[in-house]
Amino acid sequence: MMLELLPMMTMNNGKRAGVLSLLVVLLGAGAVACASSPVEPSAIAAEPCPILPSTGPTSLVAPSPLPAAVAPPALLSWREGDAKQRIQAFVRDVTDPSSANYLEPASRIAVFDNDGTLWSEQPIYFQFVFAIERVIKLLADHPPWANKPWVQKLKKDGAKAISHLDEKALLEIVALSEAGVSTEEFRQLAHTWLTEARHPRFGRPYTDLTFLPMRELVGFLRQNQFKIFIVSGGSVQFMRAFAERVYGIPPEQVIGSYMATHYEIVNGRSLLVSEPQLAFVDDGSGKPVAIDRIIGRRPVFVAGNSDGDREMLEYGTSGPGPSLGLIVHHDDEEREWAYDRTSHVGKLDKAWDEAALRNWLVVSVKDDFAEVYAPPSAL
Amino acid sequence: MMLELLPMMTMNNGKRAGVLSLLVVLLGAGAVACASSPVEPSAIAAEPCPILPSTGPTSLVAPSPLPAAVAPPALLSWREGDAKQRIQAFVRDVTDPSSANYLEPASRIAVFDNDGTLWSEQPIYFQFVFAIERVIKLLADHPPWANKPWVQKLKKDGAKAISHLDEKALLEIVALSEAGVSTEEFRQLAHTWLTEARHPRFGRPYTDLTFLPMRELVGFLRQNQFKIFIVSGGSVQFMRAFAERVYGIPPEQVIGSYMATHYEIVNGRSLLVSEPQLAFVDDGSGKPVAIDRIIGRRPVFVAGNSDGDREMLEYGTSGPGPSLGLIVHHDDEEREWAYDRTSHVGKLDKAWDEAALRNWLVVSVKDDFAEVYAPPSAL
Numbered sequence: 077m078m079l080e081l082l083p084m085m086t087m088n089n090g091k092r093a094g095v096l097s098l099l100v101v102l103l104g105a106g107a108v109a110c111a112s113s114p115v116e117p118s119a120i121a122a123e124p125c126p127i128l129p130s131t132g133p134t135s136l137v138a139p140s141p142l143p144a145a146v147a148p149p150a151l152l153s154w155r156e157g158d159a160k161q162r163i164q165a166f167v168r169d170v171t172d173p174s175s176a177n178y179l180e181p182a183s184r185i186a187v188f189d190n191d192g193t194l195w196s197e198q199p200i201y202f203q204f205v206f207a208i209e210r211v212i213k214l215l216a217d218h219p220p221w222a223n224k225p226w227v228q229k230l231k232k233d234g235a236k237a238i239s240h241l242d243e244k245a246l247l248e249i250v251a252l253s254e255a256g257v258s259t260e261e262f263r264q265l266a267h268t269w270l271t272e273a274r275h276p277r278f279g280r281p282y283t284d285l286t287f288l289p290m291r292e293l294v295g296f297l298r299q300n301q302f303k304i305f306i307v308s309g310g311s312v313q314f315m316r317a318f319a320e321r322v323y324g325i326p327p328e329q330v331i332g333s334y335m336a337t338h339y340e341i342v343n344g345r346s347l348l349v350s351e352p353q354l355a356f357v358d359d360g361s362g363k364p365v366a367i368d369r370i371i372g373r374r375p376v377f378v379a380g381n382s383d384g385d386r387e388m389l390e391y392g393t394s395g396p397g398p399s400l401g402l403i404v405h406h407d408d409e410e411r412e413w414a415y416d417r418t419s420h421v422g423k424l425d426k427a428w429d430e431a432a433l434r435n436w437l438v439v440s441v442k443d444d445f446a447e448v449y450a451p452p453s454a455l
Numbered sequence: 456m457m458l459e460l461l462p463m464m465t466m467n468n469g470k471r472a473g474v475l476s477l478l479v480v481l482l483g484a485g486a487v488a489c490a491s492s493p494v495e496p497s498a499i500a501a502e503p504c505p506i507l508p509s510t511g512p513t514s515l516v517a518p519s520p521l522p523a524a525v526a527p528p529a530l531l532s533w534r535e536g537d538a539k540q541r542i543q544a545f546v547r548d549v550t551d552p553s554s555a556n557y558l559e560p561a562s563r564i565a566v567f568d569n570d571g572t573l574w575s576e577q578p579i580y581f582q583f584v585f586a587i588e589r590v591i592k593l594l595a596d597h598p599p600w601a602n603k604p605w606v607q608k609l610k611k612d613g614a615k616a617i618s619h620l621d622e623k624a625l626l627e628i629v630a631l632s633e634a635g636v637s638t639e640e641f642r643q644l645a646h647t648w649l650t651e652a653r654h655p656r657f658g659r660p661y662t663d664l665t666f667l668p669m670r671e672l673v674g675f676l677r678q679n680q681f682k683i684f685i686v687s688g689g690s691v692q693f694m695r696a697f698a699e700r701v702y703g704i705p706p707e708q709v710i711g712s713y714m715a716t717h718y719e720i721v722n723g724r725s726l727l728v729s730e731p732q733l734a735f736v737d738d739g740s741g742k743p744v745a746i747d748r749i750i751g752r753r754p755v756f757v758a759g760n761s762d763g764d765r766e767m768l769e770y771g772t773s774g775p776g777p778s779l780g781l782i783v784h785h786d787d788e789e790r791e792w793a794y795d796r797t798s799h800v801g802k803l804d805k806a807w808d809e810a811a812l813r814n815w816l817v818v819s820v821k822d823d824f825a826e827v828y829a830p831p832s833a834l
């Protein structure tokens with residue numbers, strides 16, 4: 077096919093925020109500063125997680141799925157209880173060919189939010205830490221940025237300025253952190269940062285702060301022939317820097333916010349280069365929009381943790397067939413964090429109310445997770 | 456994750472067409488009118504194609520991939536010759552673990568244009584026929600459309616007006632054909648049309664005018680653990696109405712142009728409803744942009760037929776590893792159509808020149824396809 081394009085643009089400037097809204101993250105003045113507590117000891121003896129591949133040598137190659145014959149007992153890090161039982165019952169129901177709710181494997185689409193659902197998101201979304209550290213490094217080479225109102229704060233406080241920046245500044249910093257390099261190069265930069273950076277509270281790589289029970293859940297669904305997608309507000313290229321290695325989720329099953337990019341040929345090689353502008357925000361109603369566009373099937377399993385996942389949960393659980401919506405409730409300040417209705421990060425308010433009405437499963441980190449993170453030795 | 460959105464919009468109004476350009480299809484005044492010739496007899500005795508599922512009862516469920524053990528000889532409808540040999544040699548090379556060019560299955564990404572590559576596109580892109588027929592049906596219920604300059608032509612000539620409409624009108628008609636209904640409903644409308652409509656020259660359903668050798672090629676690659684994506688200028692929802700049934704390509708592996716959509720809850724059920732506006736045109740440099748965003752890996756096998764596939768071909772064949780770019784050259788006016796450098800539909804000019812420079816394989820419909828379409832009896 078060959079369609080001619082004119083460099084002519086129209087925009088929907090109507091009332092709807094649409095897919096091109098500016099991302100504005102509400103981080104109030106009280107955003108939590110990074111604490112430097114030592115590593116929290118695990119409350120419960122660590123068990124190795126045989127379901128997921130280890131995070132050994134970095135590889136962008138998809139791990140082979142485990143053959144069903146050697147599948148280990150699933151959901152080891154979930155405490156026995158209603159939550160675990162309901163997940164198991166749902167999966168049994170839709171995979172049993174004799175069940176009225178049986179779903180063909182092709183229909184077994186599962187979507188997971190990332191920040192706050194598959195890994196932690198406190199004291200601030202991890203990608204923001206990456207972004208501010210990267211922009212600080214870039215300052216010297218970008219004299220025109222000197223006029224931006226947040227530059228003085230960065231020069232004065234370095235990465236600690238993150239707790240004093242307003243939403244507009246953070247938004248701009250996120251965009252600038254990704255712009256000007258090819259998407260391939262950006263993923264490499266993100267990957268390098270993830271291997272080097274340490275979370276201030278736990279002193280561990282950020283990818284260690286993925287929830288072991290949720291990783292087991294991803295593995296359990298995969299073993300039951302679900303196709304797993306991440307559908308999250310993070311940058312799609314940032315998430316691809318670790319999703320395959322950590323979750324076993326390949327790049328083409330990662331959906332996120334994305335930058336405007338343009339096509340370039342550099343030394344004979346084609347590249348996509350990011351512009352300093354978010355083109356799509358994969359959050360709120362943007363999530364079902366993206367799912368419909370990219371996956372093209374209504375998911376039957378949806379996991380989230382915040383109001384940003386509300387529409388995705390509605391979408392997945394309002395189809396004609398069986399479905400399960402799941403919300404991770406962060407209520408464990410000892411092992412992780414406790415926050416919900418008034419949090420500046422991962423606010424869970426409307427979606428929590430709706431959970432009761434729509435029978436979404438609310439999972440308690442405190443009560444339902446026997447382990448929160450995998451022990452360092454197993455990673 | 457929960458990000459707050461403001462209903463504020465920015466646009467890149469720079470020189471680049473970007474992802475939000477209006478689609479403008481250049482159909483000159485001389486666009487070919489639909490002829491009503493009888494069905495062309497096949498020049499060569501039909502052979503059944505055992506590789507692909509039959510297009511029997513309509514189903515939106517993915518056919519199970521054939522186990523490798525019972526895989527039939529591939530590429531039956533390709534004549535022996537350089538083209539077939541080169542395809543086979545490439546696949547052998549990248550799937551042989553002892554080869555220096557061996558690729559892990561996860562890296563075996565293949566992308567196919569649809570119009571002119573997997574099915575015919577003459578005398579006009581098939582989706583345009585659907586669009587104009589649908590808009591004619593909708594006219595009575597949309598009095599405000601009466602002011603549009605193309606309405607009188609539609610009222611006078613019906614679907615035959617397609618040959619007298621300029622690009623702006625056709626663009627608007629394509630957008631209006633999809634707008635105002637949910638994406639699920641639109642796919643059903645497209646599906647119904649595809650089962651009922653007949654191509655004017657061949658008197659067969661449009662999905663019969665898929666190229667048997669190319670469908671075999673899709674099956675051959677799939678058997679060799681390639682993951683196949685359609686990356687085409689057609690509407691993603693239109694293509695999903697038949698891609699799984701006809702090509703065995705599931706919705707999440709279909710990438711196309713798409714409408715702006717918004718999220719709605721109707722009677723408790725979430726839907727995505729299209730607006731009368733194309734949000735992304737998956738053509739030209741938009742193809743690598745979409746591949747990078749949605750697939751997130753550089754494809755190693757790229758098939759196209761026109762200048763609209765040029766950047767996608769460059770992208771796939773300029774990576775560091777092995778790759779194969781393929782162009783279908785329409786040079787068989789007896790069995791299909793013959794057109795290239797000056798065609799209003801599927802123009803092949805710059806990409807043809809570049810094929811020689813970049814060693815893309817140019818496949819001749821006349822010489823390399825033993826069969827063009829599957830015989831009606833086998834469909």
